[in-house]
Amino acid sequence: MIKISADQINHKVGAPYYLILGSDPYLQHYVQTELRKSFLQKGFDEQLTFVIDNQTDWTAIYDSCQAMNLFSANTLIFLDFGEGSLNAAITTKLNTLSEVLTPGIALVITLNKITKSQENANWYKALSDKLVVVNCTTPDTLQLPQWIKNHLQQQQMTIEPKAIELLCYYYEGNLLALTQIIAQLKLLYPNQSISYDEVENNINDSAIFTPYHWTDAMIANKTKRAIHILQQLKINEFEPLILLRIVQRELILMINLKKGLQQKSLKQVFDEYKVWQNKRTIYTSYLNRCDINDLFNLLAKLTEIEISLKHDNQARIWDAMFNLSMQFMGLDKC
Template sequence: MRIFADRLMEQLSKQLHPTYLIFGNEPLLIQESRQTIQKSAFAQGFEERHRFSIDSSFDWNIVFDCCQAMSLFSARQLIELELPESGVNAAIAKELLAVSELLHNDIILVVIGSKLTKAQENAKWFKTLNNNGCWVNCLTPDIQRLPQFVQTRCRALNLKPDPEAVQLLAQWHEGNLFALTQSLEKLALIYPDGELNLIRLEESLSRHNHFTAFHWVDALLAGKANRAQRIIRQLEAEGVEVVILARTIQKELSQLLSMSQMLKAMPMGKVFDAYKVWQSKRPLYSSALNRLSVTRVSQLLQMLAKIELLAKTQYDQSSWPLLHQLSIEMCQPHVKL
């Protein structure tokens, strides 16, 4: 079965599965999921915890020995396997399948890794472990799911935000769930009645949100001008280099230009397949391709060249205003000719 991380506690209260697969890109959710499983396991008599970091030189016999320690005097065990950032290769997949055959009622296996690809989801090792367990999705909530995530966190701390407060908390802390957790804990101490509104938030919190160049690119592709400007202002305040942002969006614009040419001969789905665009990213590229003409993309690339030249040669003149202009223009709709 598959659940989001915020439903894990509810699931554990009903049943303790023999296997848990914790995968995602959000460190806070991964950390909390591990701790929640540990607490539940210990409460049900699992006295020992073994944590192993898997790499190419790892000795799997250590894990096999733990799994085979079955006697009247053996403690029930929680075994955590941290997979490498590079993912699961053929050798690791083989060993994971071997471990799955050794599991029994005195063992809970927890496998922890980064965001899964479709190929990994369909791999034999993953399906085998998931058939007997629970897949905990620890992906960072996107802008659509984040308000609901904020509300869930607030309820756990007996906080009662109004709709505007929920939206502001989500906006301030997008991309930084650790900061969101800290902010909510702070608010729970400051306001014992739990009532949260815009006035209270603005009085108590500073901006902790952290955006990356990739958040900005996604906003530009989607044509969300206000969001793109908010992100780029934050990046400028944090001292991110203009050249880094220029190079990042240059790659996307060059790809959009090539995609536009291919669209003359094939449908958009085929173009996305050719460029191996993830399903979650396809709406963003679709929006950009439908909004921007080939001429406009070429003009934006020319503007980027000016930005990069300015940033590298004119140290007494800021290139940020021109980058802000590009950000606005890329989000504006243009009739495709």
């Protein structure tokens, strides 16, 4: 088995089986397109796509593996799970599929994620020796600058480092819009190094965030980033009540962690509440900065906002959310 990133796909064509893992729509489309072109050049003229869910006709998929095309003996099959995931019934179908694959069949499976236990399935083990796993997860805030640099190198473009930071700020989480603006810049400023001002004159705020980006930014005390994310959530008309629920869970967790630290070590408390390893550093810093009384005050403030929201006071709800963000980061004590 070989594991690669999406931008390495052109260097790893030729394998019979591919597993596209990750939910980024741009990266998924890019990898699928490159694979289609590569297999077409190799004589895989018949290319079939099946959307996988609980109503999928697996007999049609099995038949496509066994039926000889009149014009081509080579068939490329795409199994696209969309937003769906593996379950026991589908795993059984995949196990059967792996048993009927022939050398003339190439298989590309697109799946948002796979668990360690699911990797123990028969189909996964059967394909693994000839399988290429392609990571199509959206680059996070730390990975994005390097991703942009790699993309610029492929496009034979040069952009000032500060301008790359600007692209990260305005296009995080939205690779489609990011690649579109880079293509636009290439047309506007061919054969030259593109400056910060030239980028700034052509950008718009197209970043896509989740509420968890917001809470992580607040816990990490990244004020500018937290406010930017909240602004984008507002623009995209994200439901405020859902945001309040997510912050509420974080606050209750923080309170329980602070209480636990009175008798146990940090590691013991983190283990008890199953805090992810990649979040323990920012949680530790936040717990060292905050006081448990401040956390209770935040919880009371959040309750006030929710009561206000339920009385249909939509006009000021986002102002209250911004104030809550500042208070969460210790910049506006109540």
